[in-house]
Amino acid sequence: MKAFAALYAALDATTKTNAKIDAMVAYFAAAAPADAAWALFFLTGQRIKRLVGSSTLRAWALEATDLPPWLMDESYAAVGDSAETVALLLDAVPTTLASLELGLAAWLETRILPLRDLTEPERQAAVLGWWRGLDREQRFVLNKLLTGALRVGVSRGLVVRAIARLADLDPAVVGHRLMGPWRPTPAAWQQLLEGDDGAADASRPYPFFLASPLEAAPASLGPRDRWLAEWKWDGVRGQLVKRQGAVHLWSRGEELVTERFPEIERAGLALPDGTVLDGEILAWNDAGVMPFAALQTRIGRLKLSAKSLREAPVRFLAYDLLEEAGQDVRGVAQGERRRRLEALVATAPPALGVSPLVEAADWPALAALRLQARHHGVEGLMLKRRDAAYRAGRRRGDWWKWKLDPLSVDAVLIYAQAGSGRRANLFTDYTFALWDDGRLVPFAKAYSGLDDKEIAELDRWIRRHVVERFGPVRQVAPVQVFELAFEGIQVSARHKSGIAVRFPRIARWRRDKPASEADSLASIKRLLSARA
Amino acid sequence: MRDRRAVLELTPEGLFCPAGGFHVDPWRPVPRAVVTHGHSDHARFGHGHYHGAAIGEGILRRRLGADLPFTGHGYGAPFALGDAKVSLHPAGHVLGSAQVRIEVEGEVWVVAGDYKREADPSCAPFELVPCDGFVTEATFGLPIYRWDPGARVIDDLVAWWEANAQSGRTSLVFCYALGKAQRLLAELGQRNGRAVFLHGALVSMVEAYREAGVALTPTAAVSDQPKSERFRGELVLAPPSAMATTWMRRFTAPATAFVSGWMRVRGQRRRRGYDRGFVLSDHVDWPDLIRTVDETGARRVICAHGQTDTVARYLREAKGLDAVAIQSLRDGAGDDG
Ligand SMILES: [Zn+2]
Numbered sequence A: 001m002k003a004f005a006a007l008y009a010a011l012d013a014t015t016k017t018n019a020k021i022d023a024m025v026a027y028f029a030a031a032a033p034a035d036a037a038w039a040l041f042f043l044t045g046q047r048i049k050r051l052v053g054s055s056t057l058r059a060w061a062l063e064a065t066d067l068p069p070w071l072m073d074e075s076y077a078a079v080g081d082s083a084e085t086v087a088l089l090l091d092a093v094p095t096t097l098a099s100l101e102l103g104l105a106a107w108l109e110t111r112i113l114p115l116r117d118l119t120e121p122e123r124q125a126a127v128l129g130w131w132r133g134l135d136r137e138q139r140f141v142l143n144k145l146l147t148g149a150l151r152v153g154v155s156r157g158l159v160v161r162a163i164a165r166l167a168d169l170d171p172a173v174v175g176h177r178l179m180g181p182w183r184p185t186p187a188a189w190q191q192l193l194e195g196d197d198g199a200a201d202a203s204r205p206y207p208f209f210l211a212s213p214l215e216a217a218p219a220s221l222g223p224r225d226r227w228l229a230e231w232k233w234d235g236v237r238g239q240l241v242k243r244q245g246a247v248h249l250w251s252r253g254e255e256l257v258t259e260r261f262p263e264i265e266r267a268g269l270a271l272p273d274g275t276v277l278d279g280e281i282l283a284w285n286d287a288g289v290m291p292f293a294a295l296q297t298r299i300g301r302l303k304l305s306a307k308s309l310r311e312a313p314v315r316f317l318a319y320d321l322l323e324e325a326g327q328d329v330r331g332v333a334q335g336e337r338r339r340r341l342e343a344l345v346a347t348a349p350p351a352l353g354v355s356p357l358v359e360a361a362d363w364p365a366l367a368a369l370r371l372q373a374r375h376h377g378v379e380g381l382m383l384k385r386r387d388a389a390y391r392a393g394r395r396r397g398d399w400w401k402w403k404l405d406p407l408s409v410d411a412v413l414i415y416a417q418a419g420s421g422r423r424a425n426l427f428t429d430y431t432f433a434l435w436d437d438g439r440l441v442p443f444a445k446a447y448s449g450l451d452d453k454e455i456a457e458l459d460r461w462i463r464r465h466v467v468e469r470f471g472p473v474r475q476v477a478p479v480q481v482f483e484l485a486f487e488g489i490q491v492s493a494r495h496k497s498g499i500a501v502r503f504p505r506i507a508r509w510r511r512d513k514p515a516s517e518a519d520s521l522a523s524i525k526r527l528l529s530a531r532a
Numbered sequence B: 001m002r003d004r005r006a007v008l009e010l011t012p013e014g015l016f017c018p019a020g021g022f023h024v025d026p027w028r029p030v031p032r033a034v035v036t037h038g039h040s041d042h043a044r045f046g047h048g049h050y051h052g053a054a055i056g057e058g059i060l061r062r063r064l065g066a067d068l069p070f071t072g073h074g075y076g077a078p079f080a081l082g083d084a085k086v087s088l089h090p091a092g093h094v095l096g097s098a099q100v101r102i103e104v105e106g107e108v109w110v111v112a113g114d115y116k117r118e119a120d121p122s123c124a125p126f127e128l129v130p131c132d133g134f135v136t137e138a139t140f141g142l143p144i145y146r147w148d149p150g151a152r153v154i155d156d157l158v159a160w161w162e163a164n165a166q167s168g169r170t171s172l173v174f175c176y177a178l179g180k181a182q183r184l185l186a187e188l189g190q191r192n193g194r195a196v197f198l199h200g201a202l203v204s205m206v207e208a209y210r211e212a213g214v215a216l217t218p219t220a221a222v223s224d225q226p227k228s229e230r231f232r233g234e235l236v237l238a239p240p241s242a243m244a245t246t247w248m249r250r251f252t253a254p255a256t257a258f259v260s261g262w263m264r265v266r267g268q269r270r271r272r273g274y275d276r277g278f279v280l281s282d283h284v285d286w287p288d289l290i291r292t293v294d295e296t297g298a299r300r301v302i303c304a305h306g307q308t309d310t311v312a313r314y315l316r317e318a319k320g321l322d323a324v325a326i327q328s329l330r331d332g333a334g335d336d337g
C-alpha cells in the first residue's frame, strides 16, 4: 500500500509525461505481480464499487478526531474532497507504528472488498483501525478506494509506454494485450509481460489505428494514386473479431457491444475463424445509411426492443483486415489488406459489407466529391496510404480524415454549474475544453442540445465526479466528450483559449469517445486560418 | 465590569491603543504606528512615525524608504508611548517580527502579528508572553492545516534538488521574497552549504538579512551570470510572480516547486501548476495556534486575519474564551503563506 500511495502521489505531483512514466516503471519493477495487477487496474481507469459514502466517511473521522461537526464542515468546504479532508484531519490522531505493511492486492482482497459482507458498525471499526496504521498519503488513497473514487492522473498511452519499457516490449504489443477489461490477477500480469498461450482470450481485439485531421492541401500528400479514399462514416468505430466459432464486437471505447448488435453478430458468424475486421457500426435501412441519432437508439439501452431493432437496423461496414486465418496481418500494406478484405467479405450476409472506395482521378476531382459528402450522409473522406501498415493509436502520416464540416469539434466537459429556473437543481451549464499541449483549455460554454433524459443522466454523473468546487462551479473529471457545433469562429484576446465561437451547442454526447481523443485547440485554430 | 476605556479598540485605521495614542499595523496612514514586521500588509506607507524591532530596521527601510521615520527597539526592552508601557518580543515569523506587548493600568494585551512556533534559523524564536488579551492571526485557522516537522520538509526539498541535479535539471523553487526565501537559505546553509541562485526580486531582502548578521548559504544573482550559464543541477529561488513568465526561459526544462503552507491542500497544489509543493509555512498551524492561545493564559482573544470566524468560534465553544473576529482590511492583500 505504501508503494502504491507513493506512486499515486508521484503521478499526482507532476504534469510531465516522462516523470509519470519513470514513476510507473519504478513502481512496477518493484511490485509483486498481484500488487502490480491491481495497480494497473486503477491506472487504466477501472474502479471498484463504492463501499463507504463520503458523508459516512466524514462522520467516522469526526469520531476519531473529536472535532465539532461544524469544523469538519468548514474543513471539507475548504478542501472540497471528503477523502482528502479526512486524510488531513486524521494527522491529529497518532498512528500505531507497529502496523504491518500490506501490499495493495492484500489490502483489496483481504480488507477492502470484504467490507461488503460486514455490518455498518463492523465496517466503521475496521476503517478506524486502518486509519491508525497508515500515514497521510496512504490514508488518502485508502479513502479514495473506499469511496470508489480513486482516479489516477495518467493516460492509457502512458501506462502502455511504461509497461512496454518495463518488459522491453513494443508499445503496440502491450496495447494489444491490454485491450478489453483488465482482470487484476497475478496471472494476467504475468501474461501481459510474457505473452499468453494463445487460447487465453479469443475475444481480444487489436488497438485501433486512428486517423489525424488533414490540415494541409491534399496535393501535399503526393500523387493521388498512392492513396485510397473512402467515405468517413458517422457511426461507431468497431472491431469485429471472429475466433473459435464466436463473434465479438468491440467499440472504440474497448467495450464489448456484441449483444447490442445481434444482426452484426449473426453476419459475422459467416466469416472464417481467425478473422478480425476494423470498420464502422452504422444504422442502415433500405434507403441506406441513417443519421447517427438512429444508431444512438441502439447504443443507449441494454435491452433491445423489437421496435428499435426494426426501426434502426444496423450494419457493419468493414474497411480494414487486421487478422486473417489467425495471422496478424497489420504489417501487410493497406492496398493488399483491402484486396483481401474485399475477397473475404464478398460472400457475407448484407449486415456485413465493405466500405466502398471513392474513385476520383485526381485531387481536384476528389475534392469535388468530398463536397457531396452531406448527400451521402457521411462526414467527409478518409485518405489511407496504399503502402501503410496498420499501426496502433494516432500516428500522423498514413491515415488522414478530411472532414467536410469543420464547424464542429469534440470537446471535453470540465466544469458544470446549476442552471436557473426550471433547472435550478440540475447541472445544465457546461464548460468544454480542448487539448493544448497535454492540457485541457476551456474554450466554450454551452447550455443546450441535450434532451431531458440526457440532462438528468449527465447531472447524476457530474455529482459523482466532482473534482473540485469553485463557488457554484464544479470541476468534474475530464471524461465525458461532446460534439459541439457552432456557427462561427474568431480570434479573441478575452478568452483563455484565444478563440471565441458563435452559438456553440451540443450536437451530441460522444459516449464512444475517450477524453484523450477529443480535438485540440490547434486543430480548431487551423480552422480559423483556413477560413480567414 | 470595566468602567474605563479598552486597552485596544478597532478604528477605521486598524487596532488603536487610546492610552498610548498609537496604532498597531494600521492599514491607513496614522501619526504613530507600531509595526509587527515588514510584510507589506502589516507595514504600510505613510505613517507619521514607525516603531518596530531594531533588528528588522534594514527590512523596513528597504521596503518603505531609507529615510523612514523609525525608532527601533530591542526585544524585551520596555518603552513608554503615552500612558502605555510597550515592549516587543520575538514572534518567530520572519526577521524582525515582533509581538507587541501593551500594558495599561496593569492590564496586558499582546498583539502577535504573524507568528510561528517552529524553529527557524533566520529569526529569533517565538517568545511566549503571558497576557490578559491576545490578538492572534488565523491565516491557517482550520484543523486541516497541521505542519510536518520543518526539518523533514527541508530533507525532502534537498532530496528533490539532488534528484533533479542527477538528471541535469535546474530546481526552480518559488517562495515569498521576505521570510521564506531567507529561511530556506539559512536552512540550506546548515545542510549542504551549496550556493543558490536568486531571482533579482529576492536580492535586496537577502542582503538585509546578511546585514543583520543572519548566516545564509552563499548566493548569486541569476542576472549576474553569463548568458551561456544553463544552471544545470543548480537551485534557483524566485518569487511566485516569476512563475510562467519569460524569465523562466533562462532554464531548460526546470523542475518547479512552491514552498508554502497552502501546498498542504491538493487542489491548491494542482491549481498552481508547480511540479512539487513543499508544505512549509511561517505561520502557526491549527494545533500551534490553539496551543499558543492556551499558553498565554488570555481570557480575551481577537482573531485578526485569515480564518478569523472559525478560530473565534472554536475558542468560544471549545475553550470558553471571550473570542471575537475582527474584519481586517488586510485580508487578501497578498500575505505570505
Ligand atoms: Zn507576515
Ligand SMILES: [Zn+2]
Residues within 6 Å of the ligand: B039, B041, B042, B114, B335, B336
Ligand atoms: Zn500577515
